[in-house]
Amino acid sequence: MATMNMIEAINSAHKVMMARDPDVVVFGEDVGYFGGVFRATAGLQEQFGPQRCFDAPISEGGIVGTAVGMAAYGLKPLIEIQFADYIYPGYDQIVSEVARMRYRTAGEWTMPMVIRSPYGGGIFGGQTHSQSPEALFTHVAGLKVVIPSTPYDAKGLLIAAIEDPDPVVFFEPKRIYNGPFDGHHDRPVTPWAKRPEAQVPDDHYTVPLGQARIAREGSELTVLTYGTMVHVAVAAAEDNGVDVEVIDLRTLVPLDMATIEASVKKTGRCLVVQEATRTSGFASELVALVQERCFYHLEAPVERVTGWDTPYPHAYEWAYFPGPKRLKMALEKVMAD
Amino acid sequence: MSDADPQTRRNAPALSLHVPQPAYRPGDTPDFSSIPVPPAGAAPRPDTAAPARDTFPLTDALVRVLDEDGRAVGPWDPKLDPDTLRKMLRDMVTVRVFDDRMYRAQRQGKTSFYMKCTGEEAIAVAAAAATHRDDMHFPTYRQQGLLVSRGYPLTDMMCQIYSNRGDKLQGRQLPIMYSDKPHGFFSISGNLGTQYPQAVGWAMASAIKGDSRIAMGWIGDGATAEGDFHSAMTFAAVYTAPVILAVVNNQWAISSFSGIAGAEKATFAARAVGYGIAGLRVDGNDALAVYAAVQWAAERARSNAGPTLIEFFTYRAEGHSTSDDPTGYRPAGEAQLWPLGDPIARLRQHLVALGEWDDQRHDALVKEADAAVRAAQKEAEKLGILPEQGRENIQSMFEDVYADIPWHVAEQRDQCLKEAGL
Numbered sequence: 001m002a003t004m005n006m007i008e009a010i011n012s013a014h015k016v017m018m019a020r021d022p023d024v025v026v027f028g029e030d031v032g033y034f035g036g037v038f039r040a041t042a043g044l045q046e047q048f049g050p051q052r053c054f055d056a057p058i059s060e061g062g063i064v065g066t067a068v069g070m071a072a073y074g075l076k077p078l079i080e081i082q083f084a085d086y087i088y089p090g091y092d093q094i095v096s097e098v099a100r101m102r103y104r105t106a107g108e109w110t111m112p113m114v115i116r117s118p119y120g121g122g123i124f125g126g127q128t129h130s131q132s133p134e135a136l137f138t139h140v141a142g143l144k145v146v147i148p149s150t151p152y153d154a155k156g157l158l159i160a161a162i163e164d165p166d167p168v169v170f171f172e173p174k175r176i177y178n179g180p181f182d183g184h185h186d187r188p189v190t191p192w193a194k195r196p197e198a199q200v201p202d203d204h205y206t207v208p209l210g211q212a213r214i215a216r217e218g219s220e221l222t223v224l225t226y227g228t229m230v231h232v233a234v235a236a237a238e239d240n241g242v243d244v245e246v247i248d249l250r251t252l253v254p255l256d257m258a259t260i261e262a263s264v265k266k267t268g269r270c271l272v273v274q275e276a277t278r279t280s281g282f283a284s285e286l287v288a289l290v291q292e293r294c295f296y297h298l299e300a301p302v303e304r305v306t307g308w309d310t311p312y313p314h315a316y317e318w319a320y321f322p323g324p325k326r327l328k329m330a331l332e333k334v335m336a337d
Numbered sequence: 338m339s340d341a342d343p344q345t346r347r348n349a350p351a352l353s354l355h356v357p358q359p360a361y362r363p364g365d366t367p368d369f370s371s372i373p374v375p376p377a378g379a380a381p382r383p384d385t386a387a388p389a390r391d392t393f394p395l396t397d398a399l400v401r402v403l404d405e406d407g408r409a410v411g412p413w414d415p416k417l418d419p420d421t422l423r424k425m426l427r428d429m430v431t432v433r434v435f436d437d438r439m440y441r442a443q444r445q446g447k448t449s450f451y452m453k454c455t456g457e458e459a460i461a462v463a464a465a466a467a468t469h470r471d472d473m474h475f476p477t478y479r480q481q482g483l484l485v486s487r488g489y490p491l492t493d494m495m496c497q498i499y500s501n502r503g504d505k506l507q508g509r510q511l512p513i514m515y516s517d518k519p520h521g522f523f524s525i526s527g528n529l530g531t532q533y534p535q536a537v538g539w540a541m542a543s544a545i546k547g548d549s550r551i552a553m554g555w556i557g558d559g560a561t562a563e564g565d566f567h568s569a570m571t572f573a574a575v576y577t578a579p580v581i582l583a584v585v586n587n588q589w590a591i592s593s594f595s596g597i598a599g600a601e602k603a604t605f606a607a608r609a610v611g612y613g614i615a616g617l618r619v620d621g622n623d624a625l626a627v628y629a630a631v632q633w634a635a636e637r638a639r640s641n642a643g644p645t646l647i648e649f650f651t652y653r654a655e656g657h658s659t660s661d662d663p664t665g666y667r668p669a670g671e672a673q674l675w676p677l678g679d680p681i682a683r684l685r686q687h688l689v690a691l692g693e694w695d696d697q698r699h700d701a702l703v704k705e706a707d708a709a710v711r712a713a714q715k716e717a718e719k720l721g722i723l724p725e726q727g728r729e730n731i732q733s734m735f736e737d738v739y740a741d742i743p744w745h746v747a748e749q750r751d752q753c754l755k756e757a758g759l
Contacts, residue, residue, distance in 0.1 A: 051545045059567075062568030065533070065569070066538030069537060069541070069552070070539065073539045074542070089564065096531060101524065102739070102740070103509060104516070104526075106505060108516055109524055141738050144739070
């Protein structure tokens, strides 16, 4: 057991799985000798050699396309797209090939691969290093979509994703890669060493896909969220004197609907929080599911807290980012209704 | 004066956009005499281990083996034994007969769609013959000759075309989008070009594992314009991947002539030069030239000397698919005027010239192929045709989206079954 930040936990998952499974191959832009721009793959080339971990050309379509061929051969590609904002040149391969291969070949060819990518804002990355495109992938049948919010979950979920027989898009909240985040960008934070979720086993373990985590227990209102927003939601709960239950979804597809239903039926109120732009976001899907399944338990309309329907603005980061104040206003509205 | 000063440009001509047009449109009489057809045997054959640059002159040439009299000449003659030649001829004839029967089946309403490869039969058949049985092909949609050559049952092909009870793909794919791992035939995608980097990735995996198998990727002239072509070429070059990358230049991408993909400016084979990999331009209607080129590239790949881009210069003798009418955009009868002739006639002429074939044997071969195709069709139709499908086993529609059916897909399946009254 060691204290790890999220990057260290993700790096540890790579090392554990590359040592256990000789078919796991890691590649992506700058991931080889240098170890990745965020250091997620640091030391892998040195430890496992350049045939197991290597740099790829700046070609997301080529990275995903060659990974399809490798998976067809029998390898398990574990690829990095340097920023989620760069994933679009690979989108055709992901949507038309990776997601559908098992289906279109009736199981003859499968795509056991993991496509990792840092996503989200909060680091002054501007519009090409801050996006949250998860809904573009949850919309695609055949993909699993996973987003961790803690170092412990990041390692356990990544190992589960690598071992999963289906392709997994694994978005990593880069705001909490290194330092922790307490929801407020302008306040001191509790270091990882004092957080139980940063205590990470050195060896192999999994956090199963498709299971949500209750990040904070509460009785008055359910917040459904994932990634960086889990920390914002917990902060908002602590600040506002509402006994909020925060559910960290961890896996968006397949969704842990049982945990969601149990919580909403208990609290009778629900707020959905995502960092991504508002229209047609994953939050919209969650709102629809909650009203389809929990309508007669609801005391108030389900509300959404989201990013705005604009490109991600550099200088206005904290006016754009769904922070504790936006959550506070939404909490008050749902509690007042 | 600054760049922005309009005075500097006052006398410059107005810019105009060049939109390529084919030389002939419906009603014209095509004259292909401007297409250079070098004599057979003229192209030199570099050593398979030669530096890529030694092949660059060949990207603007045309590797040809069969001369006007059906003799195999020059350094690219693969010197195949008569049995191999007869096997290739048989496979090519079978493909043509198969295409005719399935085209007719579509017209009879037995399926939704079909694509023939008429005039291009030599390419896939000879490539299959020149690669090892366990090498992996990543085909596009006119390489049915790979399956026929490798002995994949014709009935299984037809069951896929009919989406019937015998269809191993369970009715999920458009007709002719075959997939068969045991026959080294990767699943065909309708998103053109995607298979090209996939072939490179498979080859990279084979190299990572220290295997001896190679991959062969296929693309048409039109789809070379896709970004996937560039990424495949880049990855193949960067990692010296053991892969053969074939461009089947049949002159037409549905209604767009090859100029719309850049053929006015350079050959497709010449693209190898910019990536620094070996390149060959080959007469695609000459089965021996196709065989020799693929054999050369396979040997090169297998000895870690890297990838080869091969342009097969050919002509799409019929429509793009059953949904296409080529008389709307090109002259009727172009195929008959095509300077490289018909690939089946040329291989037949060669075997006759060798004294290994005659008209009676050829007629018998066509009859046998026709009988085999008809018998296969009868078997396939016992398992149903498309209009009868889609009512049984509806729940299979929800399988294989994931390894296990997640709750949301299971709920939708149950709703679908209820809707169907099941």
